[in-house]
Amino acid sequence: MQRWSFINASPETVFTYLTDLPRHADWDDQTGFTVVRISDGPVVEGSFCDRERLEIFQAPILRGGVTSSQVSWIKRLTVVGCEPHQALDFETKNLYNGLSVGSEYVSFRLFPKDAGTVLVMTDKKSPQLPGPFHLLMMIMEMMKSVISRPIVGFLYRVFPGLRSNKELSRIKQALEQD
Numbered sequence: 001m002q003r004w005s006f007i008n009a010s011p012e013t014v015f016t017y018l019t020d021l022p023r024h025a026d027w028d029d030q031t032g033f034t035v036v037r038i039s040d041g042p043v044v045e046g047s048f049c050d051r052e053r054l055e056i057f058q059a060p061i062l063r064g065g066v067t068s069s070q071v072s073w074i075k076r077l078t079v080v081g082c083e084p085h086q087a088l089d090f091e092t093k094n095l096y097n098g099l100s101v102g103s104e105y106v107s108f109r110l111f112p113k114d115a116g117t118v119l120v121m122t123d124k125k126s127p128q129l130p131g132p133f134h135l136l137m138m139i140m141e142m143m144k145s146v147i148s149r150p151i152v153g154f155l156y157r158v159f160p161g162l163r164s165n166k167e168l169s170r171i172k173q174a175l176e177q178d
Contacts, residue, residue, distance in 0.1 A: 004120040005168040009175045011085045011110040011117045018088050021049035027170035047079040071097050121168055
């Protein structure tokens with residue numbers, strides 16, 4: 001799914017905000033995470049940021065021969081593409097007590113327009129399900145994409161407000177507040 005928003009800030013400012021990896025939590029849908037590990041130096045391909053959220057269950061869970069009511073959920077963000085002031089691509093892997101439960105690939109493209117930036121966001125979720133369930137989910141995603149593309153394109157033309165999403169709205173709001 002591709003969405004976009006016009007932001008009243010330069011591409012350099014938008015790119016700097018997006019590459020401040022701990023700030024990813026400011027605009028991500030998932031809340032309650034704290035940064036537990038981050039790569040050093042400027043953001044380049046391979047840079048990463050791990051955020052963790054601990055959850056407590058009422059009943060203990062048996063895992064690896066040990067019972068615990070605490071579960072760790074880690075979101076591991078890794079930069080997989082980076083062109084300064086033009087593009088940023090990353091993959092976020094979700095680890096629930098060390099087990100992969102899926103990933104999301106997010107791509108940002110920045111285009112200067114007047115005194116601002118058109119920020120285009122493309123994202124794709126990949127559930128991590130074992131065996132035939134994974135194949136079934138891949139087929140369903142492909143069918144959904146083929147069927148929905150013309151419908152979504154029509155809706156974007158009729159209702160321009162649909163072109164943005166919560167994440168883009170939060171990024172826009174954060175950058176235009178400063």
